[in-house]
Amino acid sequence: MKPIAESTVRRLSLYLRFLEEFEAQGQLTISSGELAVSRGTTSAQVRKDLSFFGSFGKRGLGYDVRDLIGSIRQILGLHRTWSVVIIGAGKIGAALAQYRGFATRGFHVVGIYDKDPARIGTKLGEITVRSDLEIERDIERLRPQIAVLCVPGEVAQAVVDRVTDAGITAVLNFAPAQVQVPNGVTMRAVNMATELEILAFGLSHPEELAS
Amino acid sequence: MKPIAESTVRRLSLYLRFLEEFEAQGQLTISSGELAVSRGTTSAQVRKDLSFFGSFGKRGLGYDVRDLIGSIRQILGLHRTWSVVIIGAGKIGAALAQYRGFATRGFHVVGIYDKDPARIGTKLGEITVRSDLEIERDIERLRPQIAVLCVPGEVAQAVVDRVTDAGITAVLNFAPAQVQVPNGVTMRAVNMATELEILAFGLSHPEELAS
C-alpha cells in the first residue's frame, strides 16, 4: 500500500463523525457530495480519500451509512481498543482524563501519573492519580500503546525518554516543547499557543492566509 | 503579497520558540541550519519561510537572534496584544483560562463564560466566570478579537453564531463538532479525538503513514 497523507487520515476521522450523526438521524445512505458539504471539502476529495483503501460505495446510489462507518473505523484502527496513559495530572491532564470523547472511540485511559504528592491519590472520574515512579512498572504490566504528555515543557523530553524506553510507541504531546522520539515511535504535538498565533496571523494579514 | 501557507505560519511560530530559547542562552546570532536542526526541517525551508516576508539575515553570517525574534513577532502579529474570551468553563475551558502560555505571548483572557450557575462566580486564576448571558454585552464592550470555544459539541454551532454576531472575527474551537462560520471569520479547530485517531492509524498501519 502506498503511503497515506496525514491530511487524508484527518479527513477520514471527520467523515466518521458526520456519518455517526447521519446514522443517529436515521439516514441509511449518503453520497460523497453530502458528506463533502458538511465538511467544507469536495465530493472528489471524499471519493479519492476512500479510494486509497478500497471501494465502499455503489455507483448511482452512494454509500451505505452503517457500512461506511464500519469501514472507516476499520481503516483508522478503531475496531479494537487502545490503552492510553496520561502523564501529568495538572489542569490539562485532568481534563483529558475525564474527557468522554476518548472512551467512546475505544481509547481507554488506564493510568494517570504525577510527581506532585498533593495530586497522587486524588480521583479523576474513574481513575486515581498514581506516582510517576510507577510509570515504568505500569507500562510493562498494562502495555498501553499511547502516552499523552501533559507535563511542563522543561521536563517533556525526559518524560518522553522514560515512556519510550518502557515500550510506548505513540505519543501525543500537549507540552509546549519540541521533543525528539526514537525511531519507530510516532509523535504528534498539539500546541495551544501556536493555534492562537495562526489566528493572530490571519487577523493581522487579512486575505493573505491560504485557507 | 501572495497567500501564505498555513504550514509556513506554523513553522514560524516554532522558530520563534527556539529563537527565544537561544536568546535566553545568550546566543547572539544563528544560521538557518541551526534553526532547522532544532526543529527537524531543512535550512532551505527556514530561509524560504522567511523569504515570503522579506530578508532578515546577513549573507555569510546568519541572523541576529534578537532582530529575528522581533521580525517574526511582527510577522505573526504578536507585537500587539489580543483579547480573548473563553466560552465554557468546564475542564478544558478552565485549564485554558489558567494557561500561562497565552499571557506570555500577548493573548489576554478578558472573560470566561458558562451557563451553569454552579460555575458562575467561581475564580479561575485572575478571572471570574461570568454568566453566558453577558457574552454579547461584554464582547461589545471589551471588543475581544478571538473566542475560544470549550462547550459541548451540541451547542457549539449556536455559541459560534452568538459570538460572531456580536463581532468576534476569529474562533478557536475545542468543541468536538464541525461548525460553520460566516464569511470574514477565521476558524480553527483542535480535536483531541482526531489526534488520537491519527496515532491509532499509524499504529495500525506501520510504515504507511506519510511522515
Place this chain on the structure above:
DNA sequence: GATAACTTGTGAACGATTTCACAAGCCCTC
C-alpha cells in the same frame, strides 16, 4: 586587496496533494 570559508535569498526542479473530467455501474420507470 585578494582569497577562502561561510551563509543568505531565490528561481527552477521536484514531489505531493487536490481538482477535474469522464467511463462504468446501478436503480427506476416504462
Place this chain on the structure above:
DNA sequence: GAGGGCTTGTGAAATCGTTCACAAGTTATC
C-alpha cells in the same frame, strides 16, 4: 430490457508546497 438520471472510482491535469542548487554578499586571514 432499453433509456434516463444519478453517483462512484480513477487516471490525468493542475495546483500547491518543499527541496535543490547556485549566484551574491559578508567576514576573516594573509
